[in-house]
Amino acid sequence: MHLPISDKIELNILHQNSHQAEKNKVKFNNYNLLCLNIMSSPGAGKTRLLEITLEDLSTEFQSAVLEGDMTTNLDAARLEKLNIPVVPITTGRACHLDANMVSGGLKLLEKKINPHILDILLVENVGNLVCPAEFEIGEHFKVALLSITEGEDKPLKYPIMFREADLILITKVDLLPHLNFDINELKSNISSTNPKADVIEISSITKSGFDLWQKWISKKILKFKK
Amino acid sequence: MTKCLILSMEEWAEKKNKEKIIVEKINLKIGEFTCVEPISLINTFNAAVLGSWLDSSEITIETIPFEGKCSKCNRSYFPKKENGYKSPCCNLNLDEIISGRELKIASIDFKEK
Numbered sequence: 001m002h003l004p005i006s007d008k009i010e011l012n013i014l015h016q017n018s019h020q021a022e023k024n025k026v027k028f029n030n031y032n033l034l035c036l037n038i039m040s041s042p043g044a045g046k047t048r049l050l051e052i053t054l055e056d057l058s059t060e061f062q063s064a065v066l067e068g069d070m071t072t073n074l075d076a077a078r079l080e081k082l083n084i085p086v087v088p089i090t091t092g093r094a095c096h097l098d099a100n101m102v103s104g105g106l107k108l109l110e111k112k113i114n115p116h117i118l119d120i121l122l123v124e125n126v127g128n129l130v131c132p133a134e135f136e137i138g139e140h141f142k143v144a145l146l147s148i149t150e151g152e153d154k155p156l157k158y159p160i161m162f163r164e165a166d167l168i169l170i171t172k173v174d175l176l177p178h179l180n181f182d183i184n185e186l187k188s189n190i191s192s193t194n195p196k197a198d199v200i201e202i203s204s205i206t207k208s209g210f211d212l213w214q215k216w217i218s219k220k221i222l223k224f225k226k
Numbered sequence: 227m228t229k230c231l232i233l234s235m236e237e238w239a240e241k242k243n244k245e246k247i248i249v250e251k252i253n254l255k256i257g258e259f260t261c262v263e264p265i266s267l268i269n270t271f272n273a274a275v276l277g278s279w280l281d282s283s284e285i286t287i288e289t290i291p292f293e294g295k296c297s298k299c300n301r302s303y304f305p306k307k308e309n310g311y312k313s314p315c316c317n318l319n320l321d322e323i324i325s326g327r328e329l330k331i332a333s334i335d336f337k338e339k
Contacts, residue, residue, distance in 0.1 A: 002337055002338040003337070004250055004335050004337050005335070005336055005337070005338070006333050006334070006335050007333060007334045007335075007336065008332065009238065009331055009332075009333060009334060010330055010331075010332055010333075011234060011238070011330065011331045012329060012330055013231050013234055013254070013329045013330065014227075014230050015234065016230065016233055016234065016237065017230060130261045131227075131261060134227075134260065134261045134262075134329070156307050156310065156311075157307075159259070159307070159311070160259065160260065160261050163259075163320075189310065191319050192310035192311050192319050192320060193311060193319075193320060194320075195319040195320070195321065
């Protein structure tokens with residue numbers, strides 16, 4: 001038996017995921033395809049947001065969805081009704097999508113459609129405010145949803161998610177008159193965690209804020225495709 | 227995260243001839259501003275490697291403090307949730323993060339059989 005050796009490697013634990021995420025991004029870029037990673041807690045309204053968004057986008061852009069879910073294809077089935085390409089990714093016991101899963105999803109998408117004709121790929125992550133924030137998937141932008149029924153304190157309780165997001169959508173704002181909720185406190189907590197994030201208030205019931213969200217997406221797609 | 231750690235160890239061991247080494251310690255640096263709870267990582271790692279080539283290895287974790295930099299006066303500070311992560315010097319929102327996002331294998335202590 002030899003003496004112990006210390007190998008100083010200073011290696012990121014997530015480097016394999018980061019490496020795959022970079023490969024995914026190169027693929028997206030080669031396809032000229034903007035990729036958004038949509039994240040939130042369960043029930044914040046991701047799938048409903050996508051249903052409305054995909055319909056609105058369809059007049060101008062070609063979209064596809066990778067739909068992450070732990071155990072079912074229920075959300076994917078909802079989105080398939082819109083006649084756009086949807087690939088369900090069932091993660092099993094995993095509480096987030098990782099870059100490998102998205103790579104697999106992209107391969108399945110390539111069998112369904114030529115990605116060159118697409119403008120935007122929306123990836124709906126698994127409902128969770130913790131792990132999805134740490135795992136890059138190759139996205140160009142991260143979008144985090146936060147519904148007002150979750151409470152004003154969530155950006156402080158789950159700071160990594162809201163720090164990492166490029167855009168934060170405050171959802172279900174049609175419920176404001178019925179709740180004891182201080183939206184200014186929420187916005188202040190968002191600014192504390194991430195002063196650089198764009199913030200849009202949105203309601204899938206009244207459709208308020210959807211014009212701003214669509215404008216945000218259109219701007220990103222057009223800038224990306226230049 | 228545990229899976230990523232084990233995969234990183236597998237990758238490292240491939241270059242070392244896994245059959246001829248015993249890993250004694252895996253020394254990690256985990257930032258305070260990450261989604262990793264150190265004790266949970268240790269427990270899940272210990273459970274996951276039972277009976278494997280990493281069974282006898284031990285995880286040590288150096289916690290790296292969460293440190294930010296005030297965008298106005300450039301002073302470094304330790305952001306606190308209770309204070310909304312604001313800089314105590316100028317009461318400004320969290321801007322630059324100096325440290326606390328680390329998720330690293332710093333070093334691996336091993337013996338050759």
